[in-house]
Amino acid sequence: DITVWDLHDRSTWELVLPSWETQSNATVHNLFIKGNYAHVSYYSDGYVVLDISSPDAPYLIGHYDTQSLWGCYPYLPSGLTIVSDMNTGLYVLEFTPGEVSPTINHSGTPDVFNNDPVTINAQIVDNGDIIEANLFYRTTFNGTTSSWNLVTPANQNSNYQFTIPGFQHLTNIEYYIAAQDDYGYVVTLPEGGSGTGPAGNLPPSQFFSYSVVITGLPVLHSFTPGGDTTVVVNSEFDIVVYAEDTTGLELIYSWKKNGIVTNETSNIYHYRAFQIPAPPRTDSIEVTISNGYFSLSNKWVVHISPATDVKDNEPVLTYQLEQNYPNPFNPETQITFSVPSNEFVNLSVYNLIGEKVTELVNENLSPGRYNINFNGDKLTSGIYLARIKAGSFDRIIKMILLK
Structure with missing residues (x-):
């Protein structure tokens, strides 16, 4: 493994990082520092470059595998690095700094309209091997939020499938995805999570989410x-x-x-x-x-x-419920309606929550035009509905009582 010391004060050695090692625990043969990078001969793990810009948290930034790497030298004037392998010979390598870490691609999930399990698809790629991929989810229902739950994937190549169980109507689900590669690098999506055992067990500050809405047509x-x-x-x-x-x-x-x-x-x-x-x-x-x-x-x-003047002695040819007059009114108004044939007629007044407040007509009427007085002196100000039913004719008008 690798130990990091702070030697700014040459008289006192301060231990910054007790140990850093690869997953295979290979043997370190030699190590050279060049700028913010440590170039390491890692024997069976090959040539390894670490970013040490944060000495207490180095991470893998480059890797080239040989069978039995014995030494490396990164100080050539050309900027190239030579490495020697006991079995396969001499290599000349060019190191270009860049992130070598897992990449997770996932676009999120829309709302769900049933309580079936939900499949979350993600693509996870890395220069090396992904040794662990996880999905963490938690639920919120009726204001109560659960702890994080772990889901392991079914995967094929770089395509991973995670299955979140189904939940009841109006449950909100938050989740994030984590991956760890064979050099111990852990990433999450959304970004910001960390931790190992399991990988990504320390959640980020933001998450993907969806809601379960079990509904049909109105x-x-x-x-x-x-x-x-x-x-x-x-x-x-x-x-x-x-x-x-x-x-x-x-x-x-x-x-x-x-x-x-x-x-x-x-x-x-x-x-x-x-x-x-x-x-x-x-x-x-x-x-x-x-x-x-x-x-x-x-x-x-x-x-x-077109409008026509209906005279008392003229026959009525159609059903009609006219707008009351005056409107708004206080406290009386006239409601006029017409029936063209002998018909049982009901004319009632309702409030806006559907309660009947009075019944003005409920009898058989002969053909004609009728004027009915409605007195709202015992009612409060507001909107009332006058509804007439006569055979198949069913009509409502809105009346405004304004005191």
Whole structure:
């Protein structure tokens, strides 16, 4: 082995490093210092160059193997080094300083959508032999972080495969990869780790990570209106969807009108049939519901007809729920609706969490146009939904009580 002493004070020898040796524990024949490098005849391990810029932590920087290296001489004017081997003769070598250490390549792992084991692939290369490769991982779940766990690889040539066990939903896994070569050099990826027994047992400060998110599509339970609908110009109504995610993830709502993204981000879209472009025409309304990983969508086509004055003695030809007036209101407002045939009609008012606050109509009605008064004097200020059901007609409007 090699011992390092500090001789700045020639009267006192200070031991800096008691021992440094190769994996094979070969015999040191002679050693020469040139700059920040130690040139060593390491007998059966050949010609070895160490970087000694940090005397207490020398590391291998160059190596050329012969069978029985007996001596080396690095001081030729040309900068070349001559080495002699008892069996194979004289060699002339050129030493160019450079890192001779394992190199690990790995690009990380995306989020995982099941609890199956995860295979981590890494490429580890070295000028010599890799004698040990490891993966260390730890988990965090519900705020509790585990200790580091060791995984050894299955490998073929320089391609290594590490298998991390599967974990439950919303578990976060951090990991790093370590390798040690046949001259004792240890590297980790991400960089910064060290240690031996096992190699890389002292972790770096940064890690690769992925999360386990076990989820499916959001579930769309119901929506109103139930399909395409026809309204007159200047009509207003709410399109409402009721959805959930079975794994409890928050749902994100994105609405488009005629292919253009709107500012609506809730499960309610307030639609108004504007006068421009002039009717008759159609608008398309589309909602995309996402849990951050998967999504689904639904689409409505709204047919807009020109406005007509409905007189009391004129027949009603279509179902309609008009926007209440006034709106906002305090405390009373009028809700107007039309039914074109004898129909059982229910008109109720709900708050935003789906609780029914009052039932205004619940009976059979003959064809016609109806005005219903709604009094909110016993309610708090806020947004309320008026919903009408008449046969297959199902419509909601948003009303604002402002006290």
